[in-house]
Amino acid sequence: MNRSVPYENLAKLNEPFYKEFKDSFSETLESGWYVLGKNVSTFEEEFAKFCEVKYCVGVASGLDALVLSLLCLELPENSEVIIPANTYIASILAVVNAKLTPILVEPDPKTCNINVQLIEEKITSKTKVILPVHLYGKLSDMEGIMKLADKHSLHVIEDCAQAHGARQNGKIAGSIGTFGAFSFYPTKNLGALGDGGAITTNNEEHYKKLKALRNYGSEIKYHNKYIGLNSRLDEVQAGFLSIKLKYLQQITTHKRKLAEVYHKELTDQVTKPLIQDDYFDVYHIYNIRTDRRSELKSYLQKNGVNSDIHYPIPPHQQLGYQHLFDGLVFSVSEEIHETTLSLPISFFHTVEDIKYVSKMINSFFE
Numbered sequence: 561m562n563r564s565v566p567y568e569n570l571a572k573l574n575e576p577f578y579k580e581f582k583d584s585f586s587e588t589l590e591s592g593w594y595v596l597g598k599n600v601s602t603f604e605e606e607f608a609k610f611c612e613v614k615y616c617v618g619v620a621s622g623l624d625a626l627v628l629s630l631l632c633l634e635l636p637e638n639s640e641v642i643i644p645a646n647t648y649i650a651s652i653l654a655v656v657n658a659k660l661t662p663i664l665v666e667p668d669p670k671t672c673n674i675n676v677q678l679i680e681e682k683i684t685s686k687t688k689v690i691l692p693v694h695l696y697g698k699l700s701d702m703e704g705i706m707k708l709a710d711k712h713s714l715h716v717i718e719d720c721a722q723a724h725g726a727r728q729n730g731k732i733a734g735s736i737g738t739f740g741a742f743s744f745y746p747t748k749n750l751g752a753l754g755d756g757g758a759i760t761t762n763n764e765e766h767y768k769k770l771k772a773l774r775n776y777g778s779e780i781k782y783h784n785k786y787i788g789l790n791s792r793l794d795e796v797q798a799g800f801l802s803i804k805l806k807y808l809q810q811i812t813t814h815k816r817k818l819a820e821v822y823h824k825e826l827t828d829q830v831t832k833p834l835i836q837d838d839y840f841d842v843y844h845i846y847n848i849r850t851d852r853r854s855e856l857k858s859y860l861q862k863n864g865v866n867s868d869i870h871y872p873i874p875p876h877q878q879l880g881y882q883h884l885f886d887g888l889v890f891s892v893s894e895e896i897h898e899t900t901l902s903l904p905i906s907f908f909h910t911v912e913d914i915k916y917v918s919k920m921i922n923s924f925f926e
């Protein structure tokens with residue numbers, strides 16, 4: 561029997577929360593307090609607790625969470641930041657926006673995250689930060705990264721945009737480096753109904769400075785201690801996020817169950833995400849790899865299944881970034897970009913949906 565399986569449907573994903581969202585919106589509307597009020601401070605406390613850290617600062621987006629973390633460190637201009645070559649452009653744009661230099665490192669082809677073995681050879685006297693990205697919902701090898709960071713006295717900023725609640729050996733995303741930078745873009749596992757982001761940290765001084773930096777560099781109204789940004793988490797969105805956070809564990813459990821179905825049902829002719837005993841993955845994205853991607857994508861479309869590609873063009877080949885990476889080759893990252901395909905894995909998908917998608921993929925390869 562033919563089915564229609566969309567890749568994502570945000571209205572449907574949020575349907576179970578409509579009533580609570582509407583109540584929260586009315587409450588904020590009627591409170592008359594729309595910027596940096598009790599919704600933001602309540603959510604910050606709740607999210608810090610979720611991430612097992614002391615502090616959280618709500619900001620306007622995941623991109624700003626990265627930029628503000630970098631600005632907070634007050635690094636000399638053009639300091640080098642080590643970053644995976646396989647990531648969403650925001651991780652690299654943040655480094656460029658903070659007037660720093662991105663140094664790309666190939667991913668590990670098995671995990672698609674930064675290859676820790678290749679980091680040390682890129683460390684120079686100008687290196688100040690390692691910025692691992694926990695792509696698709698799997699933590700980077702933070703144990704290896706923290707060892708290198710300690711050895712070379714480097715800061716670590718975790719890009720946790722795709723990894724709310726992911727763990728390695730019990731340690732949760734955003735609690736391991738100097739900062740964790742989160743996005744609450746609507747498609748994320750913890751998604752708002754618009755843009756939003758947050759920074760997690762255990763350092764009180766950084767926490768206080770970040771609170772000022774997101775608000776024009778001001779601790780006291782009209783006194784500007786730093787050159788900051790206007791990058792505040794919105795009150796209305798913070799209200800929605802507190803509601804969604806209550807269900808995040810349920811959302812993660814559901815996505816992990818769907819991933820397990822894919823893992824069991826899918827043919828070994830595609831490369832599936834790596835499962836490791838010491839990792840708790842949250843499957844923001846379920847990506848398979850095949851060198852017949854475009855044929856497979858069209859075949860699925862014809863059979864009612866929408867898929868997506870994260871991401872079609874590697875950052876170092878993006879037009880706007882040619883001057884930074886001219887002539888550089890990152891063949892592992894390029895191979896991932898050419899072969900990766902993201903399958904439906906939203907909160908509203910059912911086990912039957914996933915079995916149907918798997919069946920269609922298997923029939924393509926038969």
Ligand SMILES: Cc1ncc(COP(=O)(O)O)c(C=O)c1O
Binds near residue numbers: 622719
């Ligand atoms: C890995 C990664 N980093 C950063 C971001 C930026 O987040 P935002 O869209 O909230 O600015 C994203 C969002 O898509 C992302 O996937």
